[in-house]
Amino acid sequence: MTAEQQQYVLSSPGVAPIVKEYVTAPWAVSDDDKTFSLLDQLTSACSERGVQALYFYHFNSILVKADGALGEPMPEYVYTLVDRDPEFVFNYLRNHRKLREYYVNQMALFFYFHDDVNLQASEQLTRKRCSKDIAPWISAFYADVKSTKDAID
Numbered sequence: 001m002t003a004e005q006q007q008y009v010l011s012s013p014g015v016a017p018i019v020k021e022y023v024t025a026p027w028a029v030s031d032d033d034k035t036f037s038l039l040d041q042l043t044s045a046c047s048e049r050g051v052q053a054l055y056f057y058h059f060n061s062i063l064v065k066a067d068g069a070l071g072e073p074m075p076e077y078v079y080t081l082v083d084r085d086p087e088f089v090f091n092y093l094r095n096h097r098k099l100r101e102y103y104v105n106q107m108a109l110f111f112y113f114h115d116d117v118n119l120q121a122s123e124q125l126t127r128k129r130c131s132k133d134i135a136p137w138i139s140a141f142y143a144d145v146k147s148t149k150d151a152i153d
């Protein structure tokens with residue numbers, strides 16, 4: 001998103017105060033309550049596409065920088081984001097290969113640490129929730145998640 005687009009969306013009443021604060025005066029994210037509140041908001045459900053795009057943009061900028069202690073909760077946030085609106089996320093990732101790899105790695109970690117969540121069932125549910133034209137892409141994405149997860153074992 002351009003700075004101009006962000007400023008336009010920031011004027012929406014649908015943007016949470018913590019997101020407005022972060023966008024207008026970014027702070028160094030870390031494993032603290034303020035950052036977790038921001039991440040909770042950035043991965044929350046949004047009915048306005050502009051707000052969702054703003055949240056997604058800033059979430060991704062945090063994701064690619066997350067390491068150490070902040071990196072630990074990121075698989076949960078990535079899974080939540082994908083689960084809330086897989087078509088929105090996947091349509092973006094289809095054209096952004098490098099970011100796709102972050103999502104593959106984070107999803108692999110999520111499934112590795114959550115034995116109770118079935119990867120294959122998650123893929124099937126996700127495919128049902130998305131248009132059929134991206135089904136092959138989704139299958140390839142989840143195949144990469146599975147192989148990455150298996151490599152962790």
